[in-house]
Amino acid sequence: MMERRWNLLTGEWVMVSAFTQARPTNPTNFCPLCPGGDEFEGEYDLASFDNRFPSMKLDAPEVESIGIYKKERSNGKCEVVVYTVDHESAMSQMPTHQIEKLIQMWVDRYLDLSQNRFIKYVYIFENRGKEVGATLPHPHGQLYAFPFIPKRIEAKLQALSQYYDENRRCAVCDIVENEMKGKERIIYENDSFIALVPFYARWPYEVHVYPKRHVSTLVELTNIERYHLSKALKVVTMKYDLLFKQAFPYMMMLFQAPVNDVSYSHAFHFHIEFNPVKRDKDKIKWMASVETGTWAFINPKIPEEAAKELRNVEVEL
Amino acid sequence: MKKDGESMYLQSLVEVRKIAGYRQFENGEILLEVTKIPSGFKISGEVKGVVDDIELFSFPRPDRVLANNWQSWGPTRVIGKDFVLNFPRELIQKFGFSASLMPEIYFDSLISDYFIASDSFTIGALKSNVGHVYFKIDAEHVSVHLRYFGREFDDWTVVEPIVVLNLDADVGLPYYAQLVAKENNAVFSSHNPLGWSSWYHYYLDFDYEKMVSDLEQSKELNLGYEVFQIDDAWEVDIGDWVPNEKFPSLNEMAKKIASYGYTPGIWLAPFSISETSSVYKEHKEWLVKDKDGNPIVAYENWNKKIYALDTTHPEALEWLKNLFISLKESGFNYFKIDFLFAGAIQGKRYSLLSPIEAYRNGLKTIREAVGDSFILGCGAPLLPSVGFVDGMRIGADTAPFWDVNGPDIGYPNAYYALRNVITRSFMNNVFWWNDPDCLMLRTEDTQLDDKHRELYTAISLFLDNMIIESDKLSCKIDLNLWELVKRYKKYGRRIFKVRGIMEGRYKIQSCGVNGCDEIIINDLATVDYSVNFDKPRVELIKDIEKRDDGRTFNYYSEKENKGGESK
Numbered sequence: 001m002m003e004r005r006w007n008l009l010t011g012e013w014v015m016v017s018a019f020t021q022a023r024p025t026n027p028t029n030f031c032p033l034c035p036g037g038d039e040f041e042g043e044y045d046l047a048s049f050d051n052r053f054p055s056m057k058l059d060a061p062e063v064e065s066i067g068i069y070k071k072e073r074s075n076g077k078c079e080v081v082v083y084t085v086d087h088e089s090a091m092s093q094m095p096t097h098q099i100e101k102l103i104q105m106w107v108d109r110y111l112d113l114s115q116n117r118f119i120k121y122v123y124i125f126e127n128r129g130k131e132v133g134a135t136l137p138h139p140h141g142q143l144y145a146f147p148f149i150p151k152r153i154e155a156k157l158q159a160l161s162q163y164y165d166e167n168r169r170c171a172v173c174d175i176v177e178n179e180m181k182g183k184e185r186i187i188y189e190n191d192s193f194i195a196l197v198p199f200y201a202r203w204p205y206e207v208h209v210y211p212k213r214h215v216s217t218l219v220e221l222t223n224i225e226r227y228h229l230s231k232a233l234k235v236v237t238m239k240y241d242l243l244f245k246q247a248f249p250y251m252m253m254l255f256q257a258p259v260n261d262v263s264y265s266h267a268f269h270f271h272i273e274f275n276p277v278k279r280d281k282d283k284i285k286w287m288a289s290v291e292t293g294t295w296a297f298i299n300p301k302i303p304e305e306a307a308k309e310l311r312n313v314e315v316e317l
Numbered sequence: 318m319k320k321d322g323e324s325m326y327l328q329s330l331v332e333v334r335k336i337a338g339y340r341q342f343e344n345g346e347i348l349l350e351v352t353k354i355p356s357g358f359k360i361s362g363e364v365k366g367v368v369d370d371i372e373l374f375s376f377p378r379p380d381r382v383l384a385n386n387w388q389s390w391g392p393t394r395v396i397g398k399d400f401v402l403n404f405p406r407e408l409i410q411k412f413g414f415s416a417s418l419m420p421e422i423y424f425d426s427l428i429s430d431y432f433i434a435s436d437s438f439t440i441g442a443l444k445s446n447v448g449h450v451y452f453k454i455d456a457e458h459v460s461v462h463l464r465y466f467g468r469e470f471d472d473w474t475v476v477e478p479i480v481v482l483n484l485d486a487d488v489g490l491p492y493y494a495q496l497v498a499k500e501n502n503a504v505f506s507s508h509n510p511l512g513w514s515s516w517y518h519y520y521l522d523f524d525y526e527k528m529v530s531d532l533e534q535s536k537e538l539n540l541g542y543e544v545f546q547i548d549d550a551w552e553v554d555i556g557d558w559v560p561n562e563k564f565p566s567l568n569e570m571a572k573k574i575a576s577y578g579y580t581p582g583i584w585l586a587p588f589s590i591s592e593t594s595s596v597y598k599e600h601k602e603w604l605v606k607d608k609d610g611n612p613i614v615a616y617e618n619w620n621k622k623i624y625a626l627d628t629t630h631p632e633a634l635e636w637l638k639n640l641f642i643s644l645k646e647s648g649f650n651y652f653k654i655d656f657l658f659a660g661a662i663q664g665k666r667y668s669l670l671s672p673i674e675a676y677r678n679g680l681k682t683i684r685e686a687v688g689d690s691f692i693l694g695c696g697a698p699l700l701p702s703v704g705f706v707d708g709m710r711i712g713a714d715t716a717p718f719w720d721v722n723g724p725d726i727g728y729p730n731a732y733y734a735l736r737n738v739i740t741r742s743f744m745n746n747v748f749w750w751n752d753p754d755c756l757m758l759r760t761e762d763t764q765l766d767d768k769h770r771e772l773y774t775a776i777s778l779f780l781d782n783m784i785i786e787s788d789k790l791s792c793k794i795d796l797n798l799w800e801l802v803k804r805y806k807k808y809g810r811r812i813f814k815v816r817g818i819m820e821g822r823y824k825i826q827s828c829g830v831n832g833c834d835e836i837i838i839n840d841l842a843t844v845d846y847s848v849n850f851d852k853p854r855v856e857l858i859k860d861i862e863k864r865d866d867g868r869t870f871n872y873y874s875e876k877e878n879k880g881g882e883s884k
Contacts, residue, residue, distance in 0.1 A: 045875060046857075050868035097855070104855050105873045108830050111810040112871075115507040161355035165483075219812045223832035223854045262495040264355060266488045 002055070003063040004148075006070035012151040015074055017055035033080075033138035034087050046098075046105050047082045048143070054078035056144065058116065075118055077145035079109065082138070089139050090128070090247065092237035096317060099230035106143075106254070107219050107226075113145040114259035121146040121153055121258050129249025131277050131284060141252070149258050156255065157264050164267035172269030173214050175199075185303060187310040188235045192221075192228035195236050197307035202291075204279040204301035205243070205310065207236050209272040216257035216265035231317060236274060238315040250276040324460065325374040330438055333358050333481050336374045347371060347476070356492065357482035359443075363473040368448075368465035373479070375460035379435045382454065383486050383740065383818060387418050387430035388658045389697050389710040390727035393740040395819055398456070402427060404726050411617040414662045416726065418449055418672065418698065419464065427454035431700045432493060436819050439489025443478040443500040445700035447671050450477050466663060468671045486818040490743040497703060498747045506691055506707040509750035509783045510651070511806055512544030512582065517715065517755045517787035518762070523550035524563035525570070527789075532577045534790035541803050544651045544691070545574045546582025546785070555623060556594030558585050558640055571648025580691075582651030583644060587637060588660030588679055589615065592622040596636075603633035605664035605675075615659040625659040628679030629668035637679060641686035650690045654683065654706075657697035673701050680705040693752055693783070699744075708750040708783050712737030715754040715773075717763035721842040731757075731765060735773055736841060739823050742780045742815050753777040755787035756802075758795045767795070768844045774798050775836055775848055779827035781811040830857070 004013045032038035039049065050057075056076030063071040083102050084094055091099065110122045126141035127134040149157070163171035179186055179196055187207060188195040195209045209232050215221060221229060240248035253273045257263035279285040279300055291297050325336045337351040345366025352359050360373070378398070385393045404416060404424055417423030418430070429452040432441030440461065442450030449464040463476060480496055482489045497503070513535060515523045528547060535542055547570065553561045564570060571581040590596050590604060597604070597612075604612040605625040615625040627633050644652070661676035670678070676698060684692065684705050693708040702709060714729035723730045738753040745751035756774055757763060765773075777784060784802055788794055813827040823838040832851030839845040856876040863869055 039870075044872055046873040047870060048873075049870040052866075052868070100855050101857060101873065101875060104830060104857050105871075108809065108857070108859065108873070109871070111812075111829065115810060117504050117507060158355075165356055217812060220814075220826075220828045220833065222828075223851050226832070227854055262492070262499055264492070266484065266492065267355070 002057065002060050002074045004072050004074045006072075008068070008070075010151070013072070013148050015055045017074065019053045019055070027136075031087055031136065031138050033082050033136060033140060035085060039080075044082075044085055046084065046101055048079045048105060048109050049082075051078040051080050051142070056146070073147070076147045077113055077116075077119070077143075079143045079145075081105070081109070081124070081141045081143055083141065084139055087138050090237065090241075091126070091139065091233055091252075092241045094139065094234070096227075096230045096234050099233055100227055103218065103221075103226045103230055109143055110217065110219060110256065110259075113143075116145070117260050118147050119145045119259060120261045121149050122256065123150070123153075124254040124256075126250075126252040128252070129247060131249035132251050134249075149261060153255070153258070157258070157268060160267045160269070161264050164264075170214050170267055170269050172210055172271060176210050176212055185307040187239065187307055188232060190228045190231055192225040193232040195232050197303045197310065199303060201299055201301075201303040201306065202297035203275045203277065204285050204299060205240070205274075205276045205306050206299075206303075207240075207274040207276075207310065209233070209236065209274075211270060215270050216263060216268045217270055218254065218256055220270070233272075234317060235315055239310050239313040240274070240276060242313045242315065243310065244278065244281040246281070248276060249278065250274050324372040326458070327374055327376045330376055330440075330481055330483070333360070333374070336360065340371075342371060344368075345470075348473070349373070354480065354496075356484050356489075357480055359478055359480050361478040362476045364463075364465070364476050365470050365473045367467060367469045368463075369467045370465075371463045372453075373461045373463060375458045378454060378457055378459050379437070381435065381819060382429070382459070383434040384427065384429035384452075384454065385432055385699075385741075386416075386727070387449075387451075387698055388415070388727075389695055389699070390713045391416065391430075392713075392725050392727065392733065393737055394725065395821060396427070396454075400427070403724065405724065408726070412727075414615050415658055415696070418658075418661060418663070419451070422453075428452065429454065432490075433459065434486035434489055434818070436485050437483070439480075439482040439484050439486060439493050441480060441493045441497070442700060443480060443497050444703070445477055445673055445698070446677060447474070447674050448477050449673055450479060466671050468674075469669065487814075487816050490818070491747075494743045494747040497700070501703045503704045503748055505704075505749050506689075509708065509746075509781070510543040510580065510691065511802070512542050512546055512579075512651075512783075512785045513540070514546045514548050514582075514584075514653075514755050514785050514787045515550065516548035516584070517717070517757050518759070518789040518792070519548075519550065521550045523547070525565055528564075528570070529573065531790045532574065532579075536577055538790060538794075538796070540786070540790075540799060541806075542579055542786075544582045544785070545577065545579035546584065546651055546653055547574075548584040548653070549586075549655075551583070552585065554594040555586055555589050555591035555619060555621070556596040558587075558644070567644065567647035567649070575648060580651050581649045582653065582691075583649045584653040584655060585644075586656040586659070586696075587640065587654050587683060588626045588628065588676075589656045590624045590626055591619065592624070597624060600632070600636075603627055603630050603636070605662055605666055607664060610665070613662060613664045615662050616656070618656075623656070623659065625662050625664070626679070627666045627675070628660050628682070629666045629670050629675045631667070633667075634678065634682050637682050638686045641683050645687050645690060651693070652683075652687060652690060653693045653695060654697075655695040657694055657702070661698050661701065673698070677701050677705070694749075695752070699748075703748045706749050708752045709744070709748065710752045710754060711741040711744060712754060715757065717757055717765055719765060719769050719844070731769060731773065732842065735776060738776055738780065738782065739815060739825070739838075739841075740818060742813070742825075745780055745782055746810075751780065751782045752785070753780070753782045755785045756798075757787055758798050759788040759792040760795055761793050762789075768846075770795055770798060771848075772836075772838070772844060772846055774802065776825065776838075778802060778805045779811070779825050779834060779836055780813055780815075781827070 349362035413420035574581040694706040716729040
């Protein structure tokens with residue numbers, strides 16, 4: 001079965017897929033992403049391929065609603081995005097140039113998938129570490145090309161549009177301007193990007209990466225900006241690993257404007273969120289009843305203190 | 318309650334909520350609602366009764382506005398308060414219906430069809446399925462009108478929604494276009510093909526021998542076309558869509574083109590019927606007529622009077638359907654359908670539908686007949702075509718000359734054609750694929766120089782438009798520019814931004830896998846521009862593998878290391 005079902009209580013889509021249940025969990029004796037593994041016969045540099053265990057497919061089966069219960073086809077795409085052939089690597093350990101190539105691949109995937117008119121949102125992300133559900137240690141991320149705009153993206157579009165209407169400016173442009181004055185929450189800055197623990201952080205060591213120039217997608221970054229982004233990603237993930245001197249689990253999420261729909265590109269500012277689950281070396285901040293049930297977060301770490309800690313972690317590129 | 322069509326004057330557009338409510342007018346009534354949307358308001362409503370022209374509201378005229386003409390060839394340009402419409406009177410008889418859906422008011426007024434924009438606002442209709450939204454611009458005011466041409470509505474019927482956006486033209490038009498696409502659920506081809514057309518070198522002097530010669534040349538030059546389209550010249554008459562003595566059968570033509578690996582493309586003007594055609598002689602009942610029952614001349618061209626097909630007449634529709642089914646069965650898969658405005662002229666039809674409804678009937682019939690073949694609209698009413706065509710001409714015909722002093726009335730002219738390519742760029746890949754009209758890359762038999770060619774090519778590429786070349790390929794051609802075309806197309810889709818629409822000093826940023834390239838056009842008239850290609854730091858080669866289990870693998874590897882850092 002592969003379909004999406006409408007939640008009448010919250011007004012959101014739920015994807016139901018029996019395929020995802022079959023995926024392997026942290027195999028110890030082999031890596032499907034290494035050459036000779038399940039997915040690749042030989043060497044490669046970077047790759048993005050259809051997930052063997054998808055929750056959406058371009059040719060998903062037709063479905064029919066049942067009475068009050070609305071269903072739609074799960075016609076989207078789930079891809080595995082492999083960063084490098086090097087099994088032991090990670091974003092924090094990859095050469096910056098490899099991250100630059102990864103960014104180029106993300107750009108291509110975004111443009112390529114947006115050619116399917118029914119795709120409304122291309123969501124690129126990485127789950128790193130078993131604490132956030134990653135099933136394979138090989139450096140990789142994923143992307144979901146949704147046939148709808150997910151609820152939290154809608155919330156962002158609405159909030160950013162509202163700010164734009166009230167202030168005639170982009171909210172993130174204003175945040176960038178503000179943060180660069182105080183520097184209190186900035187953990188890294190280069191010519192094109194700032195990385196900061198946001199004023200409104202939900203997770204203890206949450207970091208956002210914002211381009212200084214208003215762009216609504218990764219595609220709109222110039223080549224030098226893409227290079228600066230690769231440096232920012234490398235620095236943030238290195239700082240994470242050095243903070244507790246361990247491979248730091250996180251969820252990395254790229255937020256770009258919708259495709260084939262109203263994009264609100266004047267108000268929507270491309271950004272990356274790192275949502276790490278650790279609140280201390282051996283302590284996890286769980287997405288528990290309050291967070292899951294109400295979407296209201298209690299952050300046990302004062303963002304300004306988290307920023308100071310991360311800022312003080314010295315890294316060398 | 319407002320009565321008898323009393324119009325609503327607003328001191329400024331922030332007062333637009335005041336127009337909500339019930340109004341009566343002669344023989345009809347309207348109920349309007351205004352709702353808040355991001356960055357503006359949406360006006361929606363319903364009408365009942367006999368409806369001709371309703372003025373919804375008016376507001377002070379800004380010093381300059383971007384005004385749009387209703388169809389492909391017409392200008393989208395910035396007009397100041399000193400602007401005077403200078404349409405040569407002698408041409409009104411021949412091309413009046415081409416210039417406007419409402420020639421009875423167009424030539425004595427200033428009109429913007431579908432949308433209008435300025436330095437501070439963008440206003441536009443979200444659809445045109447039955448009625449026509451237009452803006453009448455007088456010395457001091459802009460009034461917003463909804464026109465139904467005397468259409469009778471027995472029940473309350475939803476009117477074309479209008480959005481009022483507090484955004485300037487640069488930001489507001491792309492947003493407006495996305496709202497239109499969403500409202501119409503616009504679906505069109507995911508690919509805009511690279512191709513060739515016979516028109517802009519051969520014009521009517523084209524035959525099968527020349528077609529074969531250019532097919533051969535195109536292969537020798539390895540131009541990489543996907544579509545090869547024969548234009549006007551092949552038919553017996555306008556309305557008699559069978560090959561004349563210069564061409565073999567349609568089957569043979571299509572087969573020949575396909576043998577070179579190209580999609581066969583063909584031109585026709587399906588809503589046009591010439592006075593000399595057999596359709597005119599035998600089926601006058603299929604034509605749009607005046608109130609006295611005489612066929613109306615829709616326009617004059619080919620030194621003939623051209624009449625309009627009544628696309629509400631069941632027999633005419635059947636003929637139209639069979640025409641396209643037969644063309645498709647002959648092997649054609651790309652249809653350039655031209656002079657489409659003829660299908661939307663005012664007049665008496667078999668059914669009591671509005672001209673817009675009649676036009677859409679015709680397009681729907683063609684779309685159903687050709688299935689998923691590529692349809693390129695031309696000379697077409699813009700908003701009513703959304704959802705039916707894959708590509709759309711969005712400017713005047715191009716020409717082998719650049720005449721900045723020529724009349725800006727939709728006449729062939731590379732200068733005005735390219736102006737519209739910029740001012741209507743926001744429609745591309747949202748309503749359809751914009752057709753900027755053909756690239757003429759020949760360096761002989763033309764008055765265009767290197768700069769004209771480069772600018773036309775670069776703008777069309779940067780805006781991710783359709784690219785169709787139109788040159789006799791035995792001529793000297795700027796193959797370096799065509800190499801740029803081929804290289805650029807390999808990069809894939811692009812996201813672009815156009816700035817400076819109101820100022821007329823344009824900046825186009827075009828981004829894709831190769832980075833963000835930029836053109837600054839200081840003055841289009843004098844061809845004063847600069848192009849800046851973003852220097853790639855990383856160039857990836859992509860290999861696609863389709864596996865037996867149906868999955869796709871995209872492999873990326875580096876062409877060469879141009880990065881500043883060690884790997």
